[in-house]
Amino acid sequence: KFYSSEFSRISKNIPDETAIIFENKKITYEKLDQMSNSLAHYLRKFGVKRNDVVPIICERTFLYVVAFLAVMKAGGIFVYINPKFPKERIEYMINDVKPKIILKYYNEGTTDLEEFKNMNITLYDLEKHDYNDNIENISNINESNDICYIFYTSGTTGNPKGVLVSHDNLTHYCLYSQTKNGKKSVYDREYKNVLVYTQFTFAMVIVEIYYSLIQGKTLIFSNEKEFNNPQLLSNLINKWNIEFIESTPSRLDNYMSNDNFKKALHNVKIICVAGESISVNFIKNLKKNSKADIYVCFGLTEATAHAACGKIEDEDIKNDMITTGNTTCNYQIYILDKFLKPVPVGVIGEIYIAGYSIAKGYYNREDLTNERFINHDISENLKQVKLYKTGDKGKWTKEGRIIHLGRVDFQLKIRGQRVEALEIENKIKEYNNIDNCIVISKKDDRNNEDHLLCYYTCSEEKNIVEEDLKNFLLLKIPSYMVPSFYIRLEEFPLSANGKLNRRALPEIDISNMSKKNYVMPETETEILICNIIRMIFNLGEKEVGRKSNLFEIGINSLNAFRFISKIKSIYNIKIGMKDLIKHPIIDEISIYIDNMRSENKNNDDIDIIKKGQNKYFPITSQQLGIYIDFKKYPDATTYNTPAILRLKNDTDIDILEKSIQYVFNDNPILKTRYLNYDELEKNKEIDLTKQGNTNNENEMIIENLENKFYGVIDEKAELKIEHISSNNIKSFIRPFNLEVAPLIRVAVVDNSLLIIDIHHIIVDGTSISILIEQINERYYGVKNETTGDEIQYSDYAWFINKKVETNEYNEKFKFYEEMFSTMEYETPEIPVKTNNNEHYKYDFKRQVSSYQKLIDKELNKKLIDI
Numbered sequence: 001k002f003y004s005s006e007f008s009r010i011s012k013n014i015p016d017e018t019a020i021i022f023e024n025k026k027i028t029y030e031k032l033d034q035m036s037n038s039l040a041h042y043l044r045k046f047g048v049k050r051n052d053v054v055p056i057i058c059e060r061t062f063l064y065v066v067a068f069l070a071v072m073k074a075g076g077i078f079v080y081i082n083p084k085f086p087k088e089r090i091e092y093m094i095n096d097v098k099p100k101i102i103l104k105y106y107n108e109g110t111t112d113l114e115e116f117k118n119m120n121i122t123l124y125d126l127e128k129h130d131y132n133d134n135i136e137n138i139s140n141i142n143e144s145n146d147i148c149y150i151f152y153t154s155g156t157t158g159n160p161k162g163v164l165v166s167h168d169n170l171t172h173y174c175l176y177s178q179t180k181n182g183k184k185s186v187y188d189r190e191y192k193n194v195l196v197y198t199q200f201t202f203a204m205v206i207v208e209i210y211y212s213l214i215q216g217k218t219l220i221f222s223n224e225k226e227f228n229n230p231q232l233l234s235n236l237i238n239k240w241n242i243e244f245i246e247s248t249p250s251r252l253d254n255y256m257s258n259d260n261f262k263k264a265l266h267n268v269k270i271i272c273v274a275g276e277s278i279s280v281n282f283i284k285n286l287k288k289n290s291k292a293d294i295y296v297c298f299g300l301t302e303a304t305a306h307a308a309c310g311k312i313e314d315e316d317i318k319n320d321m322i323t324t325g326n327t328t329c330n331y332q333i334y335i336l337d338k339f340l341k342p343v344p345v346g347v348i349g350e351i352y353i354a355g356y357s358i359a360k361g362y363y364n365r366e367d368l369t370n371e372r373f374i375n376h377d378i379s380e381n382l383k384q385v386k387l388y389k390t391g392d393k394g395k396w397t398k399e400g401r402i403i404h405l406g407r408v409d410f411q412l413k414i415r416g417q418r419v420e421a422l423e424i425e426n427k428i429k430e431y432n433n434i435d436n437c438i439v440i441s442k443k444d445d446r447n448n449e450d451h452l453l454c455y456y457t458c459s460e461e462k463n464i465v466e467e468d469l470k471n472f473l474l475l476k477i478p479s480y481m482v483p484s485f486y487i488r489l490e491e492f493p494l495s496a497n498g499k500l501n502r503r504a505l506p507e508i509d510i511s512n513m514s515k516k517n518y519v520m521p522e523t524e525t526e527i528l529i530c531n532i533i534r535m536i537f538n539l540g541e542k543e544v545g546r547k548s549n550l551f552e553i554g555i556n557s558l559n560a561f562r563f564i565s566k567i568k569s570i571y572n573i574k575i576g577m578k579d580l581i582k583h584p585i586i587d588e589i590s591i592y593i594d595n596m597r598s599e600n601k602n603n604d605d606i607d608i609i610k611k612g613q614n615k616y617f618p619i620t621s622q623q624l625g626i627y628i629d630f631k632k633y634p635d636a637t638t639y640n641t642p643a644i645l646r647l648k649n650d651t652d653i654d655i656l657e658k659s660i661q662y663v664f665n666d667n668p669i670l671k672t673r674y675l676n677y678d679e680l681e682k683n684k685e686i687d688l689t690k691q692g693n694t695n696n697e698n699e700m701i702i703e704n705l706e707n708k709f710y711g712v713i714d715e716k717a718e719l720k721i722e723h724i725s726s727n728n729i730k731s732f733i734r735p736f737n738l739e740v741a742p743l744i745r746v747a748v749v750d751n752s753l754l755i756i757d758i759h760h761i762i763v764d765g766t767s768i769s770i771l772i773e774q775i776n777e778r779y780y781g782v783k784n785e786t787t788g789d790e791i792q793y794s795d796y797a798w799f800i801n802k803k804v805e806t807n808e809y810n811e812k813f814k815f816y817e818e819m820f821s822t823m824e825y826e827t828p829e830i831p832v833k834t835n836n837n838e839h840y841k842y843d844f845k846r847q848v849s850s851y852q853k854l855i856d857k858e859l860n861k862k863l864i865d866i
Contacts, residue, residue: 001171002140003148004072006214008033014216021240022062022221024770029216032065034135039070039103039126041134046101046122050075050141053097053150057081057090057113058105060224063126064200065209067103072148072167075141079150079162080200088476092159093152094121096364144168150363151201151301154419154481158426162363163301172330173206173304173357174214179329186309186328189293191243191269197222197233202417204246204274206305217244229561230255234264242268245292248275249282250450254558256289257536265290272297274306276413277406280320283312298324298404300418302372302388304357307331308402323401324394331355333402334387335394340376343395350408351394352387359388412441414450414480424452424483427476431469433460436492438502439483444510446538449554452483455492455505463488467584470551479581484552485510511543518545525590532566533586546587550580571597617794618801619674619709626761627674627709630738637735639760643768647752656754657721659778660746663771664719669762669793671717673741676709713794717741723748733757762793 011019015030027035048054054076056067064080071078081093083106094102094116102113105126113123148167155161176182194212196219198204212219220240226232233255236242245268252273255261265271268290274297286294299306310325327333335349336342343349361369372389393405412419421439428437437456444451458464466486473482485508493504521527530544537554544553555563560577568574573596575589583589619627626639647656664670724732724747736743736759743759758768803809 001175002072002142002144002167003171003174003210003214004036004069005140006171006175007069008137010214010216017216018218019213020062020065020219020221023223024766024773025062026773027062032062032069035066035131036069036073037135037138038131038133039066039129040073040138041136042124042129043070043074043076043101044138046124048074048076048101051146052076053079053099055079055081055094055097055099055102056104057083057102058126059083059107060200060222060227061105061126062221063105065213065219066131067105067126068149071103073138073140077147077149079152081152082199082201085478086474086476089160089478093162096159096162097150142167144171147360151203153301154417154423155368158423160423161365161368164360164363165301165304166360169304169357169359170206170210174211176329177304177331177355177357178207178211178306178309182329187270187293187295188311189269191217193218193220193240193242194244195220195222195233195237195242197227198246202275203299203301203305204248207272208246211305212244228557230258230261231561231565234258234260237261237264237268244268244270244272246272246274249273249278250276251558252286253282254562256285257559257562262289265292268292270295272309274298275417277404278322280317280322283317283322287312287317296322296324298351298392298402300353300388300390302359302390303331303353303355304359307353307355307357308333310401321397321403323397323403325401331357332385334378335396335402342378345396345398348393348395348405351390351392351402351404353390354385354387358386412439412452414441414452417480419452419481424454424473424477424481427473428454428456428469428483430476431464431472433458434464435459438492438505440502440505442508442510444554446511446543449537449556449559451485451510451552451554452481453485453487453508454483455487455489457489457491470584474581480556482551484549484554518542519547521546521586523590523594525594526586528570529567529586529590529593532563536562544586546585546590548586550584550586550589555580567593573597615713615715617711617713617797619711620797620800623674623711623761624709626759627738630761634737635735637733640733640736640757641760641763641765641768642733642755642757643772645754645756645772647748647754651751653748653751656775656779657748659775660721661719662778663774664742664744666774667771668713670719670744670758671714671741672711672743672762672794673714673717674709674711674738674761679739711794711797712741714741719744719746721746721748726750726753729755 011029011033015028017029018026019029019032020027043054048071052075054071054074056064056071056078058064058067058080068078068080079093079097081090083090083104090113099121101122101124102116103124103126104113117123144167146167147164148170149165150162151165152160152162178186180186194208194217196205196208198208209219218240220236220242222233222236226236237245242264245265252271256265265286266289269292271286271290271292272295273286278296283294294312295309296312297306297309299308306328308324308327308331310323312322316322332354334342334352334354336352337349358373361373374387374389375384376387377384391407391409393408394402395405397403407413412421419441424439425437428434428439435457437454439452439454441450442453443449456464464486469486470482487506487508489506493501521530526546530546530548533539533544533548533550533553533555534541536559539553550563557577560580563580564575564577571593573593575593575596579592580589583592629636629638719742722732722745726749729749732745732747732755738759738761743762745755745757747755747757749755756768756772758771763771
């Protein structure tokens, strides 16, 4: 069996079920299958042959799933590469696999792949593919033992190593390895919606995405902004009723400091933790904040994913014994001594894994494959089996469960990511004047954070400049692999036989390392930042000063959001992780923040804020052009945006109509109409005596109405749902009068179709999709109640109107005004086709002139938005 063919089979069984939800867009199983078929046909036509490697370099998007399915179907081997990896790491992977084509999807500037074009490698943009072309199934050309994908993990040579996972490995894992005896799921409770927020380079993604799709689940994908932000993740969990979450314990522990994230966990059914050692205190905290069943799992990329899994019971917590449970279906786990003999119950040994889902080895690394994947006779009565040497320590309990006790070798784990110390060490040795180095991990007892420490010897008399070394490393390895602390030694300790003695390295107290450079904060911002850091990491007063390094204290990609959000809430400025990396010392980041505050004051910068129950709001530049066209062509239907939806046979029309009315009343923009100042005054809709004030109901009165257009929220507007026959559909699409609300019409056609026609001045394609989704949620009883505090379009309009009054805007306006005033041009005469198939000359210059007069008159000679 093949994963891709199993997915296609599932898709035909449940074609209309939602496979993926990404940024409010729903993709059904049938659509996902068809999209991957289309891309697979393109790859096959391009020349991808059996076992050709195809890299996928993309940000967090559902197109990742389309891409890996397509490569499988085309017969290739896919390898995922994070576009945010350092350029050198990306280049190594590309040069290692030597592809013909790279599938890409990322924001320009994230990484530069143009140089690969010179190597005759085609860069194909996933976003630009026509997914409606050639959607039929494609024939299989693989054998089941062919390689399916390559996952790169940290390597001992200074470069990552590629793990080879076959079609057999993946398919077997997704069909059987998450079960007990091949039948019953390891998870006791049923679930449907799965949160996808693991990095695509991490083995846990096999459970989140691959296993879940084969089981017919719905995957809720977090995007680049959401996946590392607990506040945004809590919104996803609540909105889509997430029932299954998998994570490293350190990540969950950090996110539970966010109150909204903690509350969101209450509705989750299953929480699966893996990737690093787990403490009883963490489990207790998780139990306190969630009603979910908690599972602890153990596995590695070389075993496809989890080889052991167990549910945490109250008795385990009471006995202070957290285990990784029992082996799952068709895996075997052995705990052996250094002579590869099984150890008794309770005795510590090294964990080895065998089974159907053990990987084939490492790409282009036969030496390492032979070292880590060994064929061994466990006992005289058992046949020889292929074992994977994990490098993890563990012991058996008398019940046959496994207690994981960390690493045997020098491979480290930082926030759940496996890190080869040798890879980091080799990169550090490339830095000027460093002779030798050793990297270890150490836990900070004050806040339970893991840190990487680097001991080094140097030929120079002076110590290295740590910040320069860190910046050097950031160009070569991911940020989580860059050590926080650097300790210079005159020489490394050796054992009696002349080998490096790691156990004899000087013991370092991380808290003292932080204290040694303590300098009292001076400015108001420095004092504030020191207080925030002390609060986050539970530190004493003299443990954080103006010369403290944020990363030495423990700031990382998982907990930085707490610091960043606190700064935003206090100063109303936005900083990011890259700013902390660039300015890691507290006095440096303080100066950076002060400069941003100063710029904001100069720009009179403002945030979009809720303005209360505003009846009026200024028209935006996006709406202005549409309004001018309406005035010029009032009988046109150019800006009608009809959507036609086919109703299921069992649709309850009464409930549907009530759902539509609810959504209509819940979205004020649907009740708006648009008038200029003269019309408002003529209709006596304004009280000029109160101009510039605010009434008792917190309703903002229009200021400086002259020469401006305004939107009016008409609370009396009613939506009348029409019932028509299919013969009258054409007449249903008719012009809107923008001065009369509502600017939406709805009709039910023969109880089989729903037509929603809305004027473009109040919606775009995305907002129409959101409205349809809201109607659907209301129909099916999904509770997504609004609080009244949501930002509305009217709030955005006030925000933009205020923005054009800032110094920043005026400076930009003057720049473009001066630039355009010096331009010389000739106005062409444009032939325009008329309805009677004749042509006439279009006086473009005169038309522009008439528009310019209208704009100058109505906008007081100032454009709203460049």
